[in-house]
Amino acid sequence: MSKDNQVLEEFTSKEYEHGWNVNLEADEAPKGLSEDIVRFISAKKNEPTWLLDWRLKAFRLWEKMKEPTWANVHYSKINYQDIIYYSAPKQKKSLTGLDEVDPELIKTFEKLGISITEQKRLTGVAVDAVIDSVSVATTFKSTLGELGIIFCSFSEAVKEHPELIRKYLGSVVPITDNYFAALNSAVFSDGSFCYIPKGVRCPMELSTYFRINAANTGQFERTLIIADEGAYVSYLEGCTAPMRDENQLHAAVVELYAMKDAEIKYSTVQNWYPGDKNGKGGIYNFVTKRGLCFGDHSKISWTQVETGSAITWKYPSCILKGDYSMGEFYSVAVTNNYQQADTGTKMIHIGKNTKSRIVSKGISAGKSQNSYRGQVHIMKRASNARNFSQCDSLLMGDQCGAHTFPYIDVENQTARIEHEATTSKIGEDQIFYCLQRGIDEEAAVALIVNGYAKEVLNQLPMEFAVEAQKLLALTLEGSVG
Amino acid sequence: MMLSIKNLQAKIGKKQILNGIDLQVNAGEVHAIMGPNGSGKSTLASVLAGREDYEVTEGEVLFNGKNLFDFEPSDRAAEGIFLAFQYPVEIPGVSTINFMKTAVNKIRQYRGQSPLDAVAFLQLMKEKMKLVEIDQSLLSRSLNEGFSGGEKKRNEIFQMAMLEPKLSILDETDSGLDIDALKIVANGVNSLRSKNNATIVVTHYQRLLDYIVPDFVHVLYKGKIVKSGTKELAKELEAKGYDWIKNEAALV
Ligand SMILES: Nc1ncnc2c1ncn2[C@@H]1O[C@H](COP(=O)(O)OP(=O)(O)OP(=O)(O)O)[C@@H](O)[C@H]1O
Ligand SMILES: [Mg+2]
Numbered sequence A: 001m002s003k004d005n006q007v008l009e010e011f012t013s014k015e016y017e018h019g020w021n022v023n024l025e026a027d028e029a030p031k032g033l034s035e036d037i038v039r040f041i042s043a044k045k046n047e048p049t050w051l052l053d054w055r056l057k058a059f060r061l062w063e064k065m066k067e068p069t070w071a072n073v074h075y076s077k078i079n080y081q082d083i084i085y086y087s088a089p090k091q092k093k094s095l096t097g098l099d100e101v102d103p104e105l106i107k108t109f110e111k112l113g114i115s116i117t118e119q120k121r122l123t124g125v126a127v128d129a130v131i132d133s134v135s136v137a138t139t140f141k142s143t144l145g146e147l148g149i150i151f152c153s154f155s156e157a158v159k160e161h162p163e164l165i166r167k168y169l170g171s172v173v174p175i176t177d178n179y180f181a182a183l184n185s186a187v188f189s190d191g192s193f194c195y196i197p198k199g200v201r202c203p204m205e206l207s208t209y210f211r212i213n214a215a216n217t218g219q220f221e222r223t224l225i226i227a228d229e230g231a232y233v234s235y236l237e238g239c240t241a242p243m244r245d246e247n248q249l250h251a252a253v254v255e256l257y258a259m260k261d262a263e264i265k266y267s268t269v270q271n272w273y274p275g276d277k278n279g280k281g282g283i284y285n286f287v288t289k290r291g292l293c294f295g296d297h298s299k300i301s302w303t304q305v306e307t308g309s310a311i312t313w314k315y316p317s318c319i320l321k322g323d324y325s326m327g328e329f330y331s332v333a334v335t336n337n338y339q340q341a342d343t344g345t346k347m348i349h350i351g352k353n354t355k356s357r358i359v360s361k362g363i364s365a366g367k368s369q370n371s372y373r374g375q376v377h378i379m380k381r382a383s384n385a386r387n388f389s390q391c392d393s394l395l396m397g398d399q400c401g402a403h404t405f406p407y408i409d410v411e412n413q414t415a416r417i418e419h420e421a422t423t424s425k426i427g428e429d430q431i432f433y434c435l436q437r438g439i440d441e442e443a444a445v446a447l448i449v450n451g452y453a454k455e456v457l458n459q460l461p462m463e464f465a466v467e468a469q470k471l472l473a474l475t476l477e478g479s480v481g
Numbered sequence B: 001m002m003l004s005i006k007n008l009q010a011k012i013g014k015k016q017i018l019n020g021i022d023l024q025v026n027a028g029e030v031h032a033i034m035g036p037n038g039s040g041k042s043t044l045a046s047v048l049a050g051r052e053d054y055e056v057t058e059g060e061v062l063f064n065g066k067n068l069f070d071f072e073p074s075d076r077a078a079e080g081i082f083l084a085f086q087y088p089v090e091i092p093g094v095s096t097i098n099f100m101k102t103a104v105n106k107i108r109q110y111r112g113q114s115p116l117d118a119v120a121f122l123q124l125m126k127e128k129m130k131l132v133e134i135d136q137s138l139l140s141r142s143l144n145e146g147f148s149g150g151e152k153k154r155n156e157i158f159q160m161a162m163l164e165p166k167l168s169i170l171d172e173t174d175s176g177l178d179i180d181a182l183k184i185v186a187n188g189v190n191s192l193r194s195k196n197n198a199t200i201v202v203t204h205y206q207r208l209l210d211y212i213v214p215d216f217v218h219v220l221y222k223g224k225i226v227k228s229g230t231k232e233l234a235k236e237l238e239a240k241g242y243d244w245i246k247n248e249a250a251l252v
Helices: A003-018 A035-044 A050-062 A103-111 A116-125 A133-146 A152-159 A162-168 A179-187 A427-435 A440-451 A463-477 B041-049 B072-080 B095-109 B118-131 B136-142 B147-163 B181-193 B208-212 B231-240 B243-251
Strands: A150-153 A190-196 A221-225 A232-238 A255-259 A261-269 A284-293 A299-306 A311-314 A315-318 A326-335 A340-349 A353-365 A369-378 A384-394 A401-410 A417-426 B001-014 B015-025 B028-036 B054-063 B081-084 B091-095 B167-171 B198-202 B216-221 B224-229
Touching: A003 A152, A003 A179, A003 B081, A035 A050, A035 A152, A035 A179, A116 A179, A116 A221, A133 A150, A133 A232, A133 B041, A150 A152, A152 A162, A152 A221, A162 A179, A162 A190, A162 A221, A162 A340, A162 B041, A179 A255, A179 A284, A179 B072, A190 A232, A190 A284, A190 A417, A190 A427, A221 A232, A232 A326, A232 A463, A255 A299, A255 B208, A284 A326, A284 A463, A299 A311, A299 A340, A299 A463, A299 B001, A311 B181, A311 B216, A326 A340, A326 A369, A326 A463, A353 A401, A369 A384, A384 A401, A384 B041, A401 A417, A401 A463, A417 B041, A427 B091, A440 B091, A463 B198, B015 B041, B015 B054, B028 B041, B028 B231, B041 B054, B041 B072, B041 B198, B054 B081, B072 B081, B072 B231, B081 B147, B091 B095, B095 B136, B095 B147, B118 B136, B118 B147, B118 B181, B136 B147, B147 B167, B147 B181, B181 B208, B216 B231, B216 B243, B224 B231
Parallel strands: A190 A221, A221 A255, A232 A261, A255 A284, A261 A299, A284 A311, A284 A315, A299 A326, A311 A340, A315 A340, A326 A353, A340 A369, A353 A384, A369 A401, A384 A417, B028 B198, B028 B216, B081 B167, B167 B198
Antiparallel strands: A150 A190, B001 B015, B001 B054, B216 B224
16 A cells, blocks of 8 residues: 555544545535545645644644734635635636637737737637647756756645655744634645755746646645755746636745745736726735745845735745845735735844845725835844835825835844835826827826836846736726826 | 917916917917916917816817817827927836837827837937937936936927927927027927928027027917017017016007
């Protein structure tokens, strides 16, 4: 009997003990969350016992925790027992042509300048063999393999590289960290794993696009990226295309671990369904993202363009443990209609001579609410720590709101902290100036907004930046005049 | 006739500013509009360009035979109306190059032309840069942000050169320019002059008119053109000020 089967056997024999009887062959777990569901998920994925135990520990802690209410977002209470926590990765219904796809979606794709091939891939239209993404991915994988870079799905990593997962899983975001991180730890479905060996500079942007079976990682995604000494990697998450999902609640966890002299650059474009113009529907996005600058002279840089979701609760953070380590956070968060975003960062300075830089650009339109929440914490040992924060808000119209909640804790008097904040409106004279040069109102807003967000967009990899620019314009379409 | 303004009246909020303006401009002509502060010169320019805050209460404006008020502001620009602003606006993070690229291609689109590719655009830009002696480093910076007064004005003329309008309205483009810059700007305007386009220069100083020689000079006072003449009128104003005109107007 293989080891996996042994685990399975162990589990199935325990089943009765818990008085729960569900067919393991089932593609889907019944609604609700219990210890048995956690066991079911783990068994379905043939996980080793240590991982099951880890999940169970998380679940038990989660049960005792309370959903946080401090964020400046309002939504009707989530019923955690009304959610299905496991369903087998389903093949999306294959369509035969783009004419079967919602024309609204196609229009959006065209405005974003997404190629036909890419449109097909995103909407699940069968793609012909010549441009089969699997073959692209295979070439890609072999290039990475030669360098010793591991880049695979999380489940695959659990099987192939258990020692790495066991060592680093939860090392940056412990299961006790917060309510949603605990929930994710108990029930995470899948995600990405990436390891860059000592001294290796990853020669290409890593993106889930190239990862086979990236589809359907589900609502509880788990990502772990490790850069060994002197390694470098740039990672892209998400895409500018609108992402629809039947799951309303998303609670992902991303952990970054940078050793001595290593650098991790993590870029996100989040464009989940924001709900309709009246604020109906839309994804709740409660994400925990954190990077640990473990080694001296390590660097972690977060760049995010947040345009989607009905509710965004997200604070990509850096723990600057190594001396001379550096953390960066560049963010553009756009809210329109009834969207609510509470996003920002935490920079925890532990090591000496650590530096952090925060550039946050909020844009609110419609009846949306956009909050920046940031913490800069200089610990006792962190002499000569430096932080620079720039938090800007741009308002469009007078029915939206922009808020900033900066928290600064300084325990070492040698710290130098600079904080700048501005709030501005798109001026009518700016718009008129553009109009007078033949630039229509939509294009004028796009131009002004992209100019405003430029410092952040500049941080994105080239092609991504161009798409992100279009995305910003699209998100704000119809929000003036 | 390129521009025909008849009995134009306009107000902002409750305040009546233009009180019946009549003005005819033919292709190939240069008209100067002078007049005391607050007389309505910039307002006239804004109304022609289509600024929303102003409400036209009376009158008609034909541009190349078409009712100007039928066009959206951006379409007026595409139809060939250019306004060099008295106070050019700052747009952070947007370079003049990027701004002009957008403008040029939007206008081309309006005219049913394909967008200029990067090479063609650059070529056009180089040519026009020479004309107004403007440095590329300035054009790469955020539009008007931190520009000196003179740089802003020169940048306006650069944009005018780029867009090759039919009717240019220069609102006090000379103020804030040193003598050398004034000559350069005037040179730029003159070299763009042709029998197919027209220029309206709003100015307080006869000096500019030594370089951009007008065919007609008009004096605007309390929202009306109260006197028109040739370039000699500008010299007379320079020497005598506006009081005699105000007195004349009061008598009417
Ligand atoms: N938004 C506004 N609200 C109220 N009054 C206005 C507004 N804009 C212009 N005005 C008034 O209209 C009148 C004409 O202003 P305008 O700017 O057209 O004068 P101008 O002839 O260009 O003056 P200057 O030579 O000083 O540039 C002034 O009295 C001005 O205060
Ligand atoms: Mg004026």
